[in-house]
Amino acid sequence: MFEGLRVIDMTSVVFGPYCTQILADFGAEVIKVEAPGGDVFRYGAPSAHSKAMGPGYIALNRGKQSLVLDLKQEADRAILRDLLADADIFIHNVRAEAIERLGFDYNSVRALAPDIIYAHCVGFGSGGPYAGLQAYDDVIQAASGTTTLLPRADGNERPRYLPSLIADKVAGLHAAYAVMAAVVHRLRTGQGQHVEVPMFEAFSSFMLKEH
Template sequence: MTTLLENIRVIDLTTVVFGPYATQMLADMGADVIKVEPPEGDQMRQAGRPKQGRGMGPVHMTLNRGKRSIALDLKQPADAEVMRGLLADADVFVHNVRGAGIARLGFDYESVRAIRPDIIYVHCVGFGSDGPYAGLQAYDDVIQAATGTTTLLPRADGDARPRFVPSLIADKVSGLYGTQAVLAALFHRQRTGEGQLVEVPMFECFAQFMLQEHLYGEVHDDPVQPAGYPRQVDPHRQPFPTRDGWVSIVPYTAHTIARVFEVLEATEVFDDPRFATDLDRLRNVSLLYAEIARRTPARTSAEWVRILNAAGVPCMEVRDLQDIRSDPHLAAVDFFHHRDHPTEGGYVEMRLPIRFAAMPARDLAHPPAIDEHGPALRAEAQRRHKR
């Protein structure tokens, strides 16, 4: 079966989540991704308890499907030579080693370009190299703090203590920027024959992502409103209680606001002059959220989902993470594809959510053990070196 990135080889010298998530998307689209890791393995292999094999933790299982693994100590001349052999046949090299460190190893851009002149060399960094934070270490929590993301929950719930969003969101978003960067650079090379150096800075990527709506009033030189999109940080913008749980209801337009209160049989709310016109209702939507919350305990979550969606109002039951694997929609689209791993037993592989007509869904190679493909890749690099 032909894939979208057929015959594109990616050498992945990244760790943790940012880089591996970027290369995971490339593997999903058919690239041959070779994960180069130290002899002890990428540290995320230890995130969670493995079923059987060493270094086969659950986060590794989701981040490294479809990749091949080779363990190399790049400080050792023989292993560095293997790496050079792999790079000679590579289209893309992705790493997150800091600049001075990668230069000491002999794999800075100029050194790699000497091996493969048209290489697409992607450096995943914490902060852009032209700024005063260049060279600082960056992890998800650091980037959430630096971008103001840790102040969003306090705005929403009134607890002044800064808090992290409980997701590696900055890592994953920056990884998606990394995937975009690789695809754009591949397209450029196809047109021009030129490789290039690409820098993907986590801070700038996540700042742009978060500030699309939250820059808000600060988009102007003389702001008339503060930063922070009010609707997103509204303390009343929360799931609504029901008889047996919670639901998310999104009355985002004047029309859907009216429909919600029709379904609630509470149109008398609009007799209040604060809600007299469509514009009044949008301006005072926070107060309307409170009115909705007073009424939703009258029915079960399933009843509200059925009634409100039938009325054209977006509504979904609040689920626990434990329930997601049994979601009927995800089951229907085969999002969680059940596989049998050679050492870890039964597991689920999350399918690429994007559907391409030119690339039907397919089984990827299982998440690899440490150095699982090392012997074959070393032999391949040696043959390349002899040519």
């Protein structure tokens, strides 16, 4: 389905990588860009064979190419600019202020590739009171009220997380849908766009279907 599309993936942990893993499964060429220290999820539950290739990391990053860039260095920023100029989709989870300092905010990237689909994975929507704050799965499970669900089912009053990175994965699915919709839009109009995918809002909407 996505053969011929190039994705520059500058995401880490689960939310963004789950999205780009789906795009890779659909045939896109995904180039995962990591800082010199690597995606921190590489070191979660490390395997016996390699501390930097944990099974969760491998599962979320299969089918991708890998590139290490130190974006504090101008030479490496130039490499990323060259990649973006020939890309269809750029997806990252760097906070807005930091990505702007690096020179890869939407307007800067659009100057390189006017029809690019620019997807920003965030913890909270930019129009809300928590805009700009970082978020991980446990934060979103708590903020959305999900940690109150198990006590309702088993009588143990202690709030608890669901035993899955469910907020990250649900948000990753929403990001994949959003990118696919943007691809359809570009096919119809020739125009790229800036797509924001907030984990809190996406997961709250998902959970509030029945709660």
